[in-house]
Amino acid sequence: GLGDFGLEDSLFGSIFGRGRSSTRERRRAPDLRYDLELTLEEAFTGTEKTLEIPRQRTCTSCRGSGAKEGTSTICPVCNGTGQLVTETQSGIGFFRRISVCSKCGGSGKVVQEPCSLCKGKGVLEELHEVTVTIPAGIDTGYTLRLEGEGEHGDGDVTPGDLYVVVRVSQHPLFERRRDDLYISRDISIAQAALGARISVPAVDGEAYLDVPKGTQTGSLFRIRGRGMPRPGSRNRGDLYVIVKVVTPVDLTDEQKELLRRFQSIEDKRATS
Incomplete structure (x- = not known):
């Protein structure tokens, strides 16, 4: 039946990596961690904090290439593949080793003139404000997960998550x-x-x-x-x-x- 086909398709998709969600899960921006220090009084009552999170986003001028428009060329070391392939022979046959090109960092292109906006980094630094609600009674080590508030995602890359790790400072009396x-x-x-x-x-x-x-x-x-x-x-x-x-x-x-x-x-x- 149609239901059986859907199950089989999902099963084979998960085995061979053709599932609809597998690509999206692999393309995910990094998570971030923020260490938040609270007083004992804040931990007692609970509180709301506005955090400034340093994040990176793709440069709007060079679209992440790091090069001024029209100044990037194909990497002469890897010929634009972004990879280096070396073959070695042993007694049982040939072995192929694939590594990221050290010249272009895997992009396949070499920057001749850096982008003036991001200084050749391909990303821009920004401060992102996040409001987090701290429940009453939490202790040191308590971690809050804020979905989608990690590193910025672009295009088909989903944003990472933000993990707020709490530390309650020592009190002079208690x-x-x-x-x-x-x-x-x-x-x-x-x-x-x-x-x-x-x-x-x-x-x-x-x-x-x-x-x-x-x-x-x-x-x-x-x-x-x-x-x-x-x-x-x-x-x-x-x-x-x-x-x-x-x-x-x-x-x-x-x-x-x-x-x-x-x-x-x-x-x-x-x-x-």
Whole structure:
């Protein structure tokens, strides 16, 4: 039936390279990569960035030949084929080696007078603006693919893709571990001994932590749901607070007296 013919034609086309899409897939402009650095705050909220991407396009004056009109000649080395063929003989027969002509670079033509617009390069440099939407919660290494925003395509050459690779810069307060954030917070001896409610910086404002009495330096506490957003989810990571008990300096006379009394009571408790 007609359907069987279509399948067979597609199968043989894929095997022998005669498929309709095979030529188009082979003729594709190069992909580009752009490294984008974000702050932790930008990664937290998500953002939109306009990027300037350096690209190349075929020169409009020489149409990619690199030569001023009428000044290109046939390459004398390869006679315009763009290839060099060498044959060697061994004990089992002849071997033919085909390589790109080093004189003309495979174009088959030699430039006598370079194009004044592209300076003989055959391409023009341009800055292409691309707007990219960064989702909330992404981390270093996250890659966005923008189809068709790579190197420019001409004629039957399709444009390449643009890959935006994200790097989230280090933050002066927070250390990130996947979706969780860690922060160090100082507390006084009195707060550690008696317990206290303290404020803790968070990326989206301020959080509060109830420090239990008797807290020691290095104690780790978790504030649920105040970390980074999880991409594709409504949930968030947690905020972890590492507590450091700070020994006071520059005490007043009254504070010194209170500490002496405190120490005296501790000594009596130890000997009783």
